[in-house]
Amino acid sequence: MKKSQYIALILPMIILWSCAKQSTPTGGPRDETPPKVLAQYPENQSLNVNPKEIWIEFDEYIKLDNPNKNIIITPRLNKDEVITTALKNKVTVELNQELEPNTTYVFNFQKSIQDLSEGNPAEQLKIVFSTGPTIDSLVVTGRTNFLFPDRQTVYDDVLVGLYEANDTTDVFTAPPYYIAQVDSLGQFKLENLRSGAYLAYAWLDANNSLKAEFKTEEFAFISDTLIIDPQSEKILHFNLAKADQTAFKLTRSSTTGSSYQLVFNKGLREIEIIPDDKNQQILHKVEKDRVKLYRESPTTDSLLIQVKAKDSIQQSLDTLIWAKFEASDRRKDELNVTVASGKSFYQELKMELTFTKPVTQISFDSLFVSYDTASIFPIAPSMLYWRDSAKLDQLDILMNIPDSLSFNIFTLIASDSTFRDIEGEYNSKLIKANFRKLQREGLADEIAGTIQTDHPSLIVQLLTAKDELVKELILENENAFSFTLIEPGTYKIKVIEDDNQNGEWDPGDFSLKRQAEKVYYFQDPETNEQTIMIRGGWSINTLQINSVPNTGILKN
The missing domain is CATH 2.60.40.3710 (Immunoglobulin-like)
Structure with missing residues (x-):
């Protein structure tokens, strides 16, 4: 075939293919019109x-x-x-x-x-x-707030619900009668309500069940019955926090090796072990929902022991057990030690040691602080402070370091076999932990201010930007605070209104209608940021921290 004939045959095919080929149109505005x-x-x-x-x-x-x-x-x-x-x-x-x-x-x-x-x-x-001749038109509005917000905290899954006062269900057992979803600021509006008496709740509905999970989801409740009628405007406020509402129980107890173990159905807030024979020394170690009891030597007789415990919401348990501490060939657990190292200090060096079992003997010959290749400070018994004499598993060592020393790094050293536990085991590894001494000229002078509240008992905490505790103040009948001689950095300030004056935050108890203790933070009025940046030589003493409203009815 001649070349000209070949071209004449192919050309129409190309034209037909080009005409038949379809493609997505390009350009043009994006459709942003919602469905009507x-x-x-x-x-x-x-x-x-x-x-x-x-x-x-x-x-x-x-x-x-x-x-x-x-x-x-x-x-x-x-x-x-x-x-x-x-x-x-x-x-x-x-x-x-x-x-x-x-x-x-x-x-x-x-x-x-x-x-x-x-x-x-x-x-x-x-x-x-x-379904009747009239439209209900009553409204309840308000706002929700997380007591412990984090960087990922959003309000997308927070719901507010009303239950009729005579309803036998609640926020943990069934969806509410009226329900609303909060907006991105935590605000809500319940509309088209009819007159009546209601119970009000708010919760984080992470699993989309339309009710709260009492172990894992933040929730809050209004203690009083809410009366909705045409004569008054209702404004509510909720402070959401987690609080495991499970009934507190001792689920089992048994001998394990030469020790005796108690297992509870949830974590412990506090526990007291009281032998019937006051001459018996029974030490214990708490690990979440488990408690191990130790006696220094085995015994063939069972010992009567009273166990008094509280969970996170202050539910109490008081029971008697018979514990047996038998001789055992079972291999004993190793004694391990952890030290909160890497911390900075100014004049008082505080070294925090945590042991996996109660410690009953310390060799001071092999326990000291080194500050150069040849110089040491011996650690004496007077420098030791056990946090709980019934546990002997957390030890603070306090040592004053003279300003005259020009060294920056101080190292805690404990040789192997320095610590002996109640089962006769020694630490098998050398312990070394470094601490950095700060110089006065590099420290910030003060972070101070006032808290806008009339609450008589306050806990004020200075935290790092990662929520690590740096310093803490307990204020009684005053609202001015001051943190001095601070390492330069970025901080947050948290305030806890300590209703029961126990020195720590307490969650709410739904069964007793007891509200969670309020928690709030300093917030910059211009930027809404919670962080405070301070440098060496600086003083910030005009901070004002505003309290959040109580969970309850703000306007009735």
Whole structure:
């Protein structure tokens, strides 16, 4: 075939292929228009209707985004029976249950309905109707707050709910009668409510169950019954925090080797071990929900011991056990020691040691602080402070270092076999931990200010930016605080209102209607940042820390 004939044959094929080839158009503005409602049933604000299903038609094809979570229905319906589907441009909600007579229902679709192409949500889409002759119009507003916020804290999953006062369920057992989702600032608005008496709750619904998990999710409750009526405006405030509400129990106890072990169903706040024979010395070690009891030598007789314990919400347990400390061939656990090393200090060097078992003997010949290749400070018994004489597992060593020494690094050294535990085991490894001495000229002078509260008992904590405790003050009947001689850096200040004056924060107890103790932080009024940056030689003494409202009814 001649070349000209070949070209004449191929050219029409190329033209046909080019004409048939399709491609996505380029350019043009992105569709940002939300779907618009063309028709719906029932109409918004309808009276005397009792629909079996609800439907909405839009001006374009649509899709659903997690309707079980994002569609808020009040009052309470059995959401397991509600079926929501999207087909082309129509959404249908099948109710599959009877509605209450003379009741206003609200279906708030939030951002659950979106256009198919770009995911633009339908705006402010809400259907309100009544099965009776009137629409309920009462409103409750307010705000939620996390007592212990972190950098990832968001309000997307925080809900506020109302239960009828005579309801036998609560926030831990069933969804509420009325429910609302808070906005990005923690604010909420419960609308179309009817007059009545209610109990109010807020919680972080991380698992989308419409109720709170009493072990793992933050929650809060209003102690008083909330009376909703047309004569007054209701504003609520909730401070959310975790608090395991499980009933506190000793689940089992048994001999383990030469020791005796107690196992509880949750972590301990405090425990007291009281032998019936006061001449017996029984030491113990706490590990979360387990407590090991130790006796220095075995015995063939069981010992009667009283166990008094409290959990995190101050639930008490008081029981008697018979413990046996038998001779055992079982290999004993090693004695391990951890030291909070790497810390800085100015004049007083504080060394914190934690042991895996109670320690009953220390060899001071091999325990000292080194500050150069040839110089040491011996550690004497007078420098030792056990945090709990019934446990002997946490030891503080305090030593004053003269300003005249020009060295910066001081090293705690404990040779192997320096510490002997109650089972006769020694530490098998050399212990070395470094501490850095700060110079006065490099320190910041002061961080100080006032706290805007009338609470008589306050705990004020200076924290690093990573929430590590640096210093702590206990204030009684005063609201001015001052932290002096501080290493330059970035800090936060936390305040705890210590209601029971026990020197630590206490969570709430739902069964006793006892609220969690309030916690709040310094916040810069201009930037809303919680952090404070300070340099050597600086003083910041005009800080003002504002209290947050109590969980409760702010306006009634």
